[in-house]
Amino acid sequence: MIHAANNKGDAAVNAARNAEVAIVCVGNHPLSHGLGWGKNVVASDGREEVDREAISLEQEDLVKLVKAANPNTVLVVISSFPYAIAWSKQHVPAIVHLTQSSQELGNGLADVLFGKTSxxxxxxxxxxxxxxxxxxxxxxxxxxxxxxxxxxxxxxxPFGHGLAYTTFDYSNVSSPSTLRERESVTIGFDLTNTGNVDSDEVVQLYVRFPQSKVERPRIALKSFQRVFVPQGETIAVSLLLRAEDLAYWDVESKSFTLEPGPIDFFVGSSSADARISGRIIAE
Structure with a gap:
């Protein structure tokens, strides 16, 4: 194992060039390297009393140099917030994001990188x-x-995004046709692990209100569940959808109201990944 704390004197580039796989860790320091109240090192940092002025990652230049030295590069982003890393998404084979997770951060990252866990x-x-x-x-x-x-x-x-060391298939969706005030319904489907690794999947249920007479979100998360599925197996999953979670605040009645009309839903692995879908009529 070859380690370089930074790229001073091309240390990181030389380490990457002499390694089978390069792992480059970038991100933000949770305490801004011990600076005083209201101060940050770079514009993309943010914390109490300091608003972020940029979302670009200044260290992405280091990622470019490491990737040029070794095509087998893994980017590890350890950060408290998102970055606009479009170049890395397009060019780096693998990206792992972690938040500031104290003393077990290193062990958790190692378990993922070496395949101990998906x-x-x-x-x-x-x-x-x-x-x-x-x-x-x-x-x-x-x-x-x-x-x-x-x-x-x-x-x-997108919101809800994340990958695993396997793939999943969603099928056989079922749901009631109607939903009434104070009721709950169950959205059921089959989840199949189609890869070669045991893994969890986080299934997510989103809804839309295509004929609403009031302004509603274009999509909204209403239920989710983390499900463990062994490789090659299929699990029956049920997600609960409650009428009260679909209500809006009616300014005239001064109460939460279930608006009559169609409610479109989809289930997938993120807010931008609809795998199965359906429609329920609110009555």
Missing amino acids: PAGRLVQTWSSSIDHLLPLLDYNIRNGRTYMYDQHDPLF
Whole structure:
């Protein structure tokens, strides 16, 4: 194993060139390297009292140099927030994202990189491809295009995204045809591990309101479940959809109301990956 703390004197490039596989770790320091209150090292950093001024990753130049020295490069992004790493997505064979996970971070990363476990983490934020896809910082109206629910841009990585060392097939969806106030319904389907590795999958249920008379999200997550599926096997999965989770605030009645009409749903592995779908009528 060859280690380089940085690229001073081309140390990282030389280490990558002499290795079978290069692993380059970049990201942000959770405490801004011990700087005082309200200070950061680079514009893309953010913490208490400091708003981020950029979402580009300054260290992506190092990633480019390492990748040029060794095509078998794994990019590890250890960060508290998303970055616009379009070049890395296009050119780097594998990308792993971790948040600041204290003393077990290294062990967890090693377990994933060496195949001891199949990763099943999912993004809890949309990773935008460019800073101009974001709203002005002080625009707090989510309906103007903030989050996966209202953003019309194609993301770099969508909300809920994540890969595993296997693949999954979704099939045989079933659901009731109607839903009434204070009721719950079950969305059922089969989940098959079609690869050669035991793994978890995070199945996600999203809904749309195609004929709503009020402004609603373009999609909204309403249920999810982490399911372990051995290689080659099929598991029957059920997701609960509650009427109260589909209600909106009616300003006239001053209450949450289930709006009559069609509710389209899909189940998949992220907000941008619909595998199976259906429709329920709210009555």
